[in-house]
Amino acid sequence: MPPIQVLVADDEVMVRSGIRAILATDDDIEVVAEAADGRRAVELVRAHRPHVALLDIRMPELDGLAAAEEIAVVAPATSVVVLTTFGEDDYVARALGGGAAGFLLKASDPRELITAVHAVAAGAAFLSPAVAHRVVRRYRDVGASATRARRRVEALTDREHDVLALLGAGHSNAEIAKALHVVEGTVKAHVSSILDKLDARNRVQAAIVAYETGLA
Amino acid sequence: MPPIQVLVADDEVMVRSGIRAILATDDDIEVVAEAADGRRAVELVRAHRPHVALLDIRMPELDGLAAAEEIAVVAPATSVVVLTTFGEDDYVARALGGGAAGFLLKASDPRELITAVHAVAAGAAFLSPAVAHRVVRRYRDVGASATRARRRVEALTDREHDVLALLGAGHSNAEIAKALHVVEGTVKAHVSSILDKLDARNRVQAAIVAYETGLA
DNA sequence: GCTTGCCCCTGACGAAAGTCGGGGTGTCGG
DNA sequence: CCGACACCCCGACTTTCGTCAGGGGCAAGC
Secondary structure (H helix, E strand, C coil): CCCEEEEEECCCHHHHHHHHHHHHCCCCEEEEEEECCHHHHHHHHHHHCCCEEEEECCCCCCCHHHHHHHHHHHCCCCEEEEEECCCCHHHHHHHHHCCCCEEEECCCCHHHHHHHHHHHHCCCEEECHHHHHHHHHHHHHHHHHHHHHHHHHCCCCHHHHHHHHHHHCCCCHHHHHHHHCCCHHHHHHHHHHHHHHHCCCCHHHHHHHHHHCCCC | CCCEEEEEECCCHHHHHHHHHHHHCCCCEEEEEEECCHHHHHHHHHHHCCCEEEEECCCCCCCHHHHHHHHHHHCCCCEEEEEECCCCHHHHHHHHHCCCCEEEECCCCHHHHHHHHHHHHCCCEEECHHHHHHHHHHHHHHHHHHHHHHHHHCCCCHHHHHHHHHHHCCCCHHHHHHHHCCCHHHHHHHHHHHHHHHCCCCHHHHHHHHHHCCCC
16 A cells, blocks of 8 residues: 655654654655644645644644644645643643544654554544543543433433423523423422432532533 | 564454454564453453453453453453444443443454554554544533633632532532531622622532533 | 323422621732 | 732521422323
């Protein structure tokens, strides 16, 4: 098969040549361009259409995150790997949200770099160990709690569902009553029943359940 | 370096030998054991301590998900890759939650299999393209709302933070008062101030903010 | 056709939440 | 030194919640 074409972007020459050297050890990878800032990286991606773009976050002009977002728009076929020193949570969220397929720490084993390039070139996601933990944990937490909560919510009647959805959005009983065209007393009774079924002691706990199931 | 030792578990012989054949093309990978069901897979992992365990989800005795969970406990050094036909959301959540580091679809390019083994052996996470989308999307959504909420929470004082955390967990003012060793009136005043700063009309809305920031 | 059970509705009443005004303390700039 | 300010604390008052004890409709089973 044809080699994987890669663009490398980092403001330090040393780092760029280091990455080049590492990637050179793999026959299937070819570095086709280098950029010292984010703006130039985007331009070169437009020109070369590489399979993979390796972007440092800390770069002048346009940082790696902003560059990743632009690349996702102007060259969606190019997979972006974001490279950084720290696995800061906000960075990870923004990188992945912005369309990056990989997130690699500079402290990683050089071989990970090669693996990551192969992975994202194939369309998969690759996350450095330290980063992977957080993403997976969060994914699991959200998924697990949602599943748990969903089971309890299934016991509710249709009307109670309606009430819970509004309750979970932070509405008062009076507001819910108006929305459902009943008097407040009715809503209170429904809420009472909901609390009972969800095993909640007050509406805040019920709201959390609603929130977890995506009702709110 | 020493080759990556791999265990392959699938109830069909054909699939196992197929995987073997694919992995054989990589010099750094060595299949050290095969299992036809989950129970046996766990036993063999205990015995061989391979670097990577490749588990099909659909297996007799113990399915791949349950096996992955057991392996995470009895042999945490072994990285698990879950292999399946469909990227069903519940499967992904359970697999990753159960400690799997990789999730691969059988429809994938065979080369992904090799890349995935390398990736998880290095401690990273590897997700098949289709699966990666979902995980990343969810991660981003959660992260985005958390970031938004976090900004508002920064305006709170230390004490208000404490109160919000307990409030978000569904505790009553009386309970919060007891926990913080103040009288209820004080807590109410704090809550009032929190509602003001968070632009919330009642404690449920405040709780949602707390929940989004991970305070609760 | 009657009972039993479930759902949706309602009003009254005690309990919790939220508002308001205010007191004490520490810190910072005039 | 002394406002001005921010934080934490408190109690009295009003509003909202949550519980309790029902009534009416509707469908399933005897």
